Amino acid sequence: MNDAVTRETLIHRLQDALGADAVLSDEPDTAGYTEDWRGRYRGEALCVVLPSSTAQVSEVVKLCAAAGVPILPQGGNTSLCGGAVPPAQGPSPVILNLARMRHIRQIDAANGSMIVEAGCILKTVQDAAADVGRLYPISLGAEGSCQIGGTLSTNAGGTGVLRYGNTRENVLGLEVVLADGTVWEGLRALRKDNTGIDLKHLFVGAEGTLGIITAAAIKLHPLPTCHSLAWFAPRDPAAARQVLGMFQNACGSRLSAFEIMNRYQLDMVLANVPNRRNPLAGAHDWHVLVELGDTRDAEGLEAVLTETLGEAIEQGLVEDAVIAANETQRADLWEVRHSVSEANKKAAVGLTTDCAVPVSSVPEFIDAATRAVHAVVPGLDIAIVGHMGDGNVHFIPMFSFAAWSSLPDSASMGDTMRACVNDVAARLSGTFSAEHGVGQTGLPLMQRYKAPAELALMRTVKAALDPNQLFNPGRLVP
Amino acid sequence: MNDAVTRETLIHRLQDALGADAVLSDEPDTAGYTEDWRGRYRGEALCVVLPSSTAQVSEVVKLCAAAGVPILPQGGNTSLCGGAVPPAQGPSPVILNLARMRHIRQIDAANGSMIVEAGCILKTVQDAAADVGRLYPISLGAEGSCQIGGTLSTNAGGTGVLRYGNTRENVLGLEVVLADGTVWEGLRALRKDNTGIDLKHLFVGAEGTLGIITAAAIKLHPLPTCHSLAWFAPRDPAAARQVLGMFQNACGSRLSAFEIMNRYQLDMVLANVPNRRNPLAGAHDWHVLVELGDTRDAEGLEAVLTETLGEAIEQGLVEDAVIAANETQRADLWEVRHSVSEANKKAAVGLTTDCAVPVSSVPEFIDAATRAVHAVVPGLDIAIVGHMGDGNVHFIPMFSFAAWSSLPDSASMGDTMRACVNDVAARLSGTFSAEHGVGQTGLPLMQRYKAPAELALMRTVKAALDPNQLFNPGRLVP
Numbered sequence: 010m011n012d013a014v015t016r017e018t019l020i021h022r023l024q025d026a027l028g029a030d031a032v033l034s035d036e037p038d039t040a041g042y043t044e045d046w047r048g049r050y051r052g053e054a055l056c057v058v059l060p061s062s063t064a065q066v067s068e069v070v071k072l073c074a075a076a077g078v079p080i081l082p083q084g085g086n087t088s089l090c091g092g093a094v095p096p097a098q099g100p101s102p103v104i105l106n107l108a109r110m111r112h113i114r115q116i117d118a119a120n121g122s123m124i125v126e127a128g129c130i131l132k133t134v135q136d137a138a139a140d141v142g143r144l145y146p147i148s149l150g151a152e153g154s155c156q157i158g159g160t161l162s163t164n165a166g167g168t169g170v171l172r173y174g175n176t177r178e179n180v181l182g183l184e185v186v187l188a189d190g191t192v193w194e195g196l197r198a199l200r201k202d203n204t205g206i207d208l209k210h211l212f213v214g215a216e217g218t219l220g221i222i223t224a225a226a227i228k229l230h231p232l233p234t235c236h237s238l239a240w241f242a243p244r245d246p247a248a249a250r251q252v253l254g255m256f257q258n259a260c261g262s263r264l265s266a267f268e269i270m271n272r273y274q275l276d277m278v279l280a281n282v283p284n285r286r287n288p289l290a291g292a293h294d295w296h297v298l299v300e301l302g303d304t305r306d307a308e309g310l311e312a313v314l315t316e317t318l319g320e321a322i323e324q325g326l327v328e329d330a331v332i333a334a335n336e337t338q339r340a341d342l343w344e345v346r347h348s349v350s351e352a353n354k355k356a357a358v359g360l361t362t363d364c365a366v367p368v369s370s371v372p373e374f375i376d377a378a379t380r381a382v383h384a385v386v387p388g389l390d391i392a393i394v395g396h397m398g399d400g401n402v403h404f405i406p407m408f409s410f411a412a413w414s415s416l417p418d419s420a421s422m423g424d425t426m427r428a429c430v431n432d433v434a435a436r437l438s439g440t441f442s443a444e445h446g447v448g449q450t451g452l453p454l455m456q457r458y459k460a461p462a463e464l465a466l467m468r469t470v471k472a473a474l475d476p477n478q479l480f481n482p483g484r485l486v487p
Numbered sequence: 488m489n490d491a492v493t494r495e496t497l498i499h500r501l502q503d504a505l506g507a508d509a510v511l512s513d514e515p516d517t518a519g520y521t522e523d524w525r526g527r528y529r530g531e532a533l534c535v536v537l538p539s540s541t542a543q544v545s546e547v548v549k550l551c552a553a554a555g556v557p558i559l560p561q562g563g564n565t566s567l568c569g570g571a572v573p574p575a576q577g578p579s580p581v582i583l584n585l586a587r588m589r590h591i592r593q594i595d596a597a598n599g600s601m602i603v604e605a606g607c608i609l610k611t612v613q614d615a616a617a618d619v620g621r622l623y624p625i626s627l628g629a630e631g632s633c634q635i636g637g638t639l640s641t642n643a644g645g646t647g648v649l650r651y652g653n654t655r656e657n658v659l660g661l662e663v664v665l666a667d668g669t670v671w672e673g674l675r676a677l678r679k680d681n682t683g684i685d686l687k688h689l690f691v692g693a694e695g696t697l698g699i700i701t702a703a704a705i706k707l708h709p710l711p712t713c714h715s716l717a718w719f720a721p722r723d724p725a726a727a728r729q730v731l732g733m734f735q736n737a738c739g740s741r742l743s744a745f746e747i748m749n750r751y752q753l754d755m756v757l758a759n760v761p762n763r764r765n766p767l768a769g770a771h772d773w774h775v776l777v778e779l780g781d782t783r784d785a786e787g788l789e790a791v792l793t794e795t796l797g798e799a800i801e802q803g804l805v806e807d808a809v810i811a812a813n814e815t816q817r818a819d820l821w822e823v824r825h826s827v828s829e830a831n832k833k834a835a836v837g838l839t840t841d842c843a844v845p846v847s848s849v850p851e852f853i854d855a856a857t858r859a860v861h862a863v864v865p866g867l868d869i870a871i872v873g874h875m876g877d878g879n880v881h882f883i884p885m886f887s888f889a890a891w892s893s894l895p896d897s898a899s900m901g902d903t904m905r906a907c908v909n910d911v912a913a914r915l916s917g918t919f920s921a922e923h924g925v926g927q928t929g930l931p932l933m934q935r936y937k938a939p940a941e942l943a944l945m946r947t948v949k950a951a952l953d954p955n956q957l958f959n960p961g962r963l964v965p
Contacts (some may be wrong), residue, residue: 304738
């Protein structure tokens with residue numbers, strides 16, 4: 010903060026600009042903004058502001074820039090890596106939460122596009138698209154509370170990536186407030202536009218370090234009207250990979266999900282979440298949920314699912330399989346998949362990782378990471394759950410609560426375990442963060458795994474767009 | 488050029504670094520590199536270099552940077568807007584052509600990825616993908632001679648965009664030589680990677696102004712094995728738009744092309760290109776080629792094409808239609824579409840434009856641009872041909888050779904006509920360059936149509952990544 014401006018002065022100026030009710034400065038009011046939803050990260054904020062328009066966002070940026078106070082842009086505060094709350098140390102930022110900017114400015118079904126403000130809840134956007142017979146394909150656990158601006162700033166992934174790509178692939182244009190308060194109006198809803206440097210991709214996935222996304226033009230897709238889902242037990246991850254290839258060849262873009270989990274992960278769900286049933290009769294080491302979707306021909310869809318699985322069984326790749334006979338069964342099987350986080354939280358201390366490797370290397374990744382973890386703690390339980398179709402595997406070493414609390418230095422054990430897993434991913438040309446982002450958790454990993462030339466290039470971009478380190482200083486690029 | 492370095496000195500240094508056969512400095516040898524293929528743009532080069540490796544590209548960059556001589560990176564020299572040859576005025580650059588870097592470094596069918604060097608011909612890449620049962624979906628007229636590096640640097644479009652997106656959407660990672668000769672190794676072939684600012688999108692579509700792309704990890708898709716194609720006459724562009732919506736709803740991602748042309752454009756093809764036949768019996772004002780593709784079920788594909796067209800005829804949206812009965816007929820109908828450039832070149836002087844608008848606004852665009860052009864020259868012929876599914880319409884005012892040569896100031900007429908069309912696109916939230924890029928043609932249009940804040944942001948990025956204006960100075964951003 011500049012010497013000339015006190016905290017109180019800045020708060021008064023912000024109140025003058027936005028109205029008193031849009032500035033929260035007292036502890037009980039700000040608590041929900043300064044701590045993450047899992048209670049793992051907490052930091053102080055100078056205050057929380059809730060602008061209602063792009064012009065107000067610009068005003069806040071100018072006032073904070075003049076005062077030398079950093080800004081932390083915030084959406085639904087659903088980050089899994091501490092990306093949405095202030096750091097425990099360092100100067101307290103103004104948290105700029107976009108919740109009040111929640112209008113849908115335009116829906117154009119014929120163009121397959123929608124213009125939404127950053128504070129729109131993801132679920133609201135999905136529903137508005139469905140109302141005009143279109144699909145906004147980004148879907149993830151936090152969709153009922155995360156804001157579209159947060160999903161853009163973190164390039165959110167989820168279960169639709171295999172077919173529709175990440176959030177980045179579903180953006181046509183952006184409106185962004187820059188570090189000097191200028192508004193970049195880039196809300197073009199065009200499928201093709203080759204007029205200069207593509208600026209929108211700078212801000213998507215930049216975790217709020219280069220500007221504040223206030224609105225976006227997003228892509229809508231034809232709405233699939235039928236789905237067909239199976240749960241099957243592949244012989245092992247290599248067999249699962251082969252079956253994935255068979256589905257890609259047979260079904261093309263009908264293939265919309267290919268999710269894998271190991272026996273331990275399924276057992277944790279069955280043991281810890283009420284009303285979850287084992288999809289298959291016997292016990293199997295590996296499980297896959299596969300789903301097809303189409304705009305027509307439900308019978309053909311089930312036929313190709315059945316045929317492909319039949320062929321895989323014949324080739325000895327699949328031990329057992331079940332096809333959802335109706336929408337209820339389909340929902341039940343998805344519930345098993347979606348219960349993973351809840352189950353693991355209850356079951357033990359899970360050291361979550363978020364690696365991706367080339368799909369062809371997923372079996373080797375699982376094998377090598379298991380050996381690396383067991384070299385440190387022989388026989389340790391490991392939950393494995395992943396979006397196999399994207400090469401994204403959450404490989405989670407699990408400690409019982411008792412074992413964890415008896416460790417002399419549990420933080421260091423956590424670091425060691427994650428390094429075991431992330432090192433294997435790096436060796437296989439993979440990444441330590443496929444979808445969760447960098448946030449606070451990943452910052453030291455950026456230093457460890459990124460080439461100096463790549464970090465230098467990112468620092469160059471940051472220095473050019475935000476020379477005074479106004480937006481999220483110290484984040485994303487170490 | 489720095490005072491201390493003469494042209495001869497630099498050429499000697501380049502010869503020492505690359506070998507004498509990789510440096511062309513005499514007029515007859517360099518002619519194919521300094522003039523564009525249509526003979527419309529020509530400029531001087533200090534010399535042409537043909538490096539064989541990324542290390543050699545880095546060497547050239549360092550030598551030119553030290554000498555203060557700009558570099559023009561060049562692929563297959565197939566630009567439609569003068570983007571690949573030196574300017575007529577200004578300091579002569581070293582042309583760095585990537586033709587000798589043409590290795591396919593890796594194909595991974597299971598991961599759906601390929602790592603290719605920048606000089607690979609697009610057709611070679613398509614064929615290599617097909618050999619492993621996969622599709623690289625970028626397809627365009629110049630595919631037999633354009634280089635993949637050029638398609639990346641210009642974010643090439645073409646006929647596959649409706650289903651698969653532009654080149655940008657089909658890139659996973661890049662290797663780039665930066666302005667100080669540093670090599671950024673970003674060749675990750677991952678579907679998901681959220682670790683910092685996405686640098687690859689800076690270089691895709693930057694037309695060689697920010698760095699030199701030397702290799703890329705590109706996406707491969709399941710290979711469609713059956714196609715079904717129809718040619719039909721919609722009542723008007725608004726009806727065509729409605730039929731497009733019907734196909735999107737019924738066919739989802741099976742829809743792979745939806746190309747429109749007007750009667751004048753078809754007549755030009757029939758009159759000027761041998762062996763092209765009118766697909767329909769009668770005369771119609773508007774024509775659409777629609778194609779579906781799938782990995783299975785050829786019968787189902789033809790059924791949905793027939794059903795959807797039948798419904799459109801019933802609703803009075805379509806006047807007549809024909810379905811290709813076999814591969815020969817399908818190829819013939821595509822030939823009609825692909826003969827447009829050849830026909831127009833022979834027929835008259837065409838003032839090509841390359842606008843895109845939201846798909847929903849295509850009918851209004853065609854209508855308003857026609858009125859604008861006719862307000863200047865009443866009754867002027869206009870060829871209209873476009874990728875309607877992407878909102879990309881080539882709207883081409885046509886002058887007979889006699890009328891054109893009798894104009895007192897034809898250059899100014901060209902500017903006026905293009906401004907008529909581009910102004911309409913701008914009013915409809917569209918763009919003056921959907922797929923051709925900026926090059927030399929579009930530079931004044933950047934100034935005219937881009938908001939100052941957007942140009943300023945682009946200049947900031949350029950200054951940060953290429954502070955000494957080494958790469959293509961003066962291009963892309965005015």
